[in-house]
Amino acid sequence: MEIEDFFKIYQKSAWDKDASAMIDLYDEHALIFDMWDQGYVSNPSEWRKIITDWLGTLGEEKVKVEFEMVKIHQSGNVGFASALIQFQAISGDGTVLRSMRNRISLGFSKIEDGWKVIHQHTSAPISSDGLTALLEI
Structure with missing residues (x-):
């Protein structure tokens, strides 16, 4: 896999609710700084459970993922x-039920079968009142 x-793959695996394909993007020792609940995950089985629960609880809904302003830098075995x-949560009839936009930063390491995520950080800016995450950037 290239970066x-x-x-x-992330976009397709979210749409297809394919937790295994999504999890396979990550190194088994990846550190994930997430916006939800505890804020970070460093245990591979915990990350697997989070992804499996997220995609497995969607019912008839689908998740449409879109990336914008993608920037990639790589040198040697580090990217x-x-x-x-x-x-976007999409209903069975194609209606957008809810959406949010975040920022994502990813660190990659090149291993035998390609690049794997070793670090991920998602965030949203906070309003100037300091109390509200701005989920539409």
């Missing part, structure tokens, strides 16, 4: 990418 493939990521 740019991450974005296509970095950043982007805006938009999630």
